[in-house]
Amino acid sequence: MVPHLVTALTGPINELEQRILESTPVIERWFRLEWMEHTPPFYTSVDVRNAGFKLAPVDTNLYPGGWNHLTPEMLPLAVQAAMAAIEKICPEAKNLLLVPENSTDVFYLSNLRQLQRIFYQAGLNVRLGSLSNDIKAPTTIDLPGGESVTLEPLIRSKRRLGLKHFDPCTILLNNDLSAGVPGILEDLHEQYLLPPLHAGWGTRRKSNHFKAYEEVSKRFGKLLGMDHWLINPMFNQCGQVNFAEEHGLECLRTNADALLGKIRRKYKEYGINEKPFVVVKADNGTGGMGILTVRDAKDIDALSVGTRERMATVQAGQPVHEVIIQEGVLTNERINAAVAEPVVYMMDRYVVGGFYRVHAQRGVDENLNAPGSSFVPLAFEQSAQLPQPGVKPGASVPNRFYMYGVIGRLAMLAASYELEATDPNAEIYE
Known part of the structure; x- marks a missing residue:
């Protein structure tokens, strides 16, 4: 199923798509040099x-x-990218140790199985050390x-990490160390x-x-002669916030208000009739x-006890x-009237596939990475790596996916x- 791309027929995204397609050689050379x-x-x-x-x-x-949401058609790209990545790091590698999250969720374990499959086809023995x-x-x-x-228990010697009768050259973490x-x-x-x-x-x-992304987007915007705001989410930051004890909320309110003001000015500049919002994470x-x-920003003063509790900790119970x-x-973007967002997957410097959340x-x-979300592969007849020059903006799925790959x-x-x-x-250089 090819997702229906519900976007304006004209406007900045189609202009951006057109500019990216016209600039493909310039963009690819720029990435190569980077x-x-x-x-x-x-x-x-x-x-x-x-x-x-x-x-x-x-x-x-x-x-x-x-990784389990990538379709079989995407796997050859992932295998090639895995080969390129391993060749740069440890060309003689034969054993790869994959260290996962402490999860027995079958969807997460299916993700590990897919990674095993990719690296096995890239020429490595892959085992999971928990x-x-x-x-x-x-x-x-x-x-x-x-x-x-x-899943196997890890064995640590004085200098190395491995499994019983398995000494890897490379250890790949699929655990974000929260x-x-x-x-x-x-x-x-x-x-x-x-x-x-x-x-x-x-x-x-x-x-x-x-x-860092703001710096990259400014350089890319200059390369293409466009406003980098079109590809850059503005942000502020607050330290020393304590939602449980309501400390630091003044900083949060002030910064949220300032950012909402900046967004309003940009919306006015581009004639955008939407209500600005910010996301606190x-x-x-x-x-x-x-x-x-x-x-x-006034909403921050009225946060419920439940909301403050929900904001006070994240993964692994870590305090915020x-x-x-x-x-x-x-x-x-919509799929069957449900809100959707593309997720781009890359290995080494290559786009290897993706899906819609x-x-x-x-x-x-609203945030879509929440219980109840589902996943639809980025289905396409032609490769997302190969844009189709000359096709009207918004009319070509590969062109749209190529643009997503550039942003990724x-x-x-x-x-x-x-x-x-x-x-x-x-x-450190002085």
């Missing part, structure tokens, strides 16, 4: 929102789950469709740990990412938790003290900048 200077994250997924007048990433995940204290021996869990995964970095992952020698530990939510901050990972939509206040981006109970200005890669490049800036082992 990747000569910067290292892409090992794998990335990016949530993109298409408002019809604006197209922007709203979240960038460096430990993406959901951080959970409950896994004391190899444990096989059956999945829908007759497949299964086997609860902090376990000691078993620290101080490894002659093993590649991907992504690096400082990519986990114990260290990482969304505000750092979107600061925990600055460290959420897993879809701790998210609040604000349409008027820092928040990002992000410009809300409407989603104008769909939520029938959510509005166009811009967010991935910003993640690369972000990881370089926060690398504790980077040399």
Whole structure:
């Protein structure tokens, strides 16, 4: 099923699509030069929102789950990208250790099975090593469709991490370290740990990412001769917030009000008849938790006890003290009348596929990464990698998906900048 793209027939998105298509050689060369200077994250997924007048990433995940939502047609691209990534890191690799979240949810485990399949076809023996204290021996869990995964207990020697009779060259985390970095992952020698530990939510901050993305979007906007706001969600940040004790809410209200004012001015500039809103999120990972939509700064004074409790903690029960206040981006995409947003999946520097996150109970200005969401593959007859020049904007699904892939890669490049800036082992030059 090809999703129906409900966007304005004319306006900035179609102009942006046209400009991107006309500039494809310039864009691809620009990315090529950037990747000569910067290292892409090992794998990335990016949530993109298409408002019809604006197209922007709203979240960038460096430990993406959901690989099971990629269709079989997308797997050859993923396998090729996995080969390219491994060749750069450890060309002689034969063993890959995949360290997952402590979850036995069958959908999450199906994601692990898909990753195993991709890396197996890329020429690696792949086994799953669990951080959970409950896994004391190899444990096989059956999945829908007759497949299964086997979780094994990790074994740590003085210098290396592995499994019984399994010594990997590369360790791939599919665990975002929301609860902090376990000691078993620290101080490894002659093993590649991907992504690096400082990519986990114990260290990482969304505000750092979107600061880097703003820099990338300004350079890209200059390259294409356009206003970078069309692809960039503005944001503010507040530290020292305590929702449970109502501390720091003044900072939140002031910054939300200032950002709403900026958005109103942009809407006026572009003749947009929509009510601006901002989204308040925990600055460290959420897993879809701790998210609040604000349409008027006064609403912050009237937060219910239940809302404050919901905002006070995120994944792994971590307390929220820092928040990002992000410009809300409407989603104008629908599948069977349900609100949808594209999620772009990348490995190394390549777009390998994606899907639509769909939520029938959510509005166009609400978070869709919530219980009740479903997933529809980005179905297309031709490859999303190959745009069709000369086709009218908005009429070609591959062209629209190519544009989503460009935005996804811009967010991935910003993640690369972000990881370089926060690398504790980077040399500091005076």
